[in-house]
Amino acid sequence: MTTQRLPFPVPDERAHYFVDNYADMHDLVEDLVVPAGAPEAAATVLRTARELLRQSYYCYEFSTVAVMHSLIAVEIVLRDRIPDAGKKPLHQLIKQGAADGILTARQAEYLDYGRQIRNGMAHGQTTHAVMPPTMAIPMVTTSFTIVSELCTAAPCR
Numbered sequence: 193m194t195t196q197r198l199p200f201p202v203p204d205e206r207a208h209y210f211v212d213n214y215a216d217m218h219d220l221v222e223d224l225v226v227p228a229g230a231p232e233a234a235a236t237v238l239r240t241a242r243e244l245l246r247q248s249y250y251c252y253e254f255s256t257v258a259v260m261h262s263l264i265a266v267e268i269v270l271r272d273r274i275p276d277a278g279k280k281p282l283h284q285l286i287k288q289g290a291a292d293g294i295l296t297a298r299q300a301e302y303l304d305y306g307r308q309i310r311n312g313m314a315h316g317q318t319t320h321a322v323m324p325p326t327m328a329i330p331m332v333t334t335s336f337t338i339v340s341e342l343c344t345a346a347p348c349r
Contacts, residue, residue: 201250210326217246220329227340230265231272234339237265241332248325255328260313262335263306269342270294282307294342302334 203214211217224242226235244258263282270285271277273294277285286303289295295303311317323331 204252206252207249217249229343234265234268255325256323259331260310262332
């Protein structure tokens with residue numbers, strides 16, 4: 193059996209478009225603080241999304257994965273907040289959240305847009321989508337904000 197020894201990570205050649213060095217990645221994500229009161233499952237997902245953004249210095253595509261991952265945290269909290277959420281798909285949770293006043297119209301719009309991007313990738317309709325970190329960070333920030341607002345409005349379980 194042969195083993196493959198992977199090289200140590202090197203900066204993605206596109207990284208220089210948004211930072212000078214890896215240490216600068218911390219500045220890009222330092223405001224992404226996991227909200228107090230977030231369920232541990234959502235908190236773990238948000239921490240992972242933040243770390244994916246930092247690591248996009250080495251693998252540019254990780255910024256896109258971070259956006260998709262951050263939506264999972266929002267879905268976890270919506271399932272917690274919406275009565276009878278069960279196994280409803282995310283688009284139904286977004287509609288119900290907006291109808292019940294759990295989500296603002298703007299939040300629902302953002303989440304539906306993110307859901308469409310996620311679905312396109314998950315179902316092979318979008319085979320390659322690269323979102324620069326400077327575009328991904330505001331989207332991940334919105335997920336952090338929505339989780340924070342949902343858990344502040346009423347304690348999450």
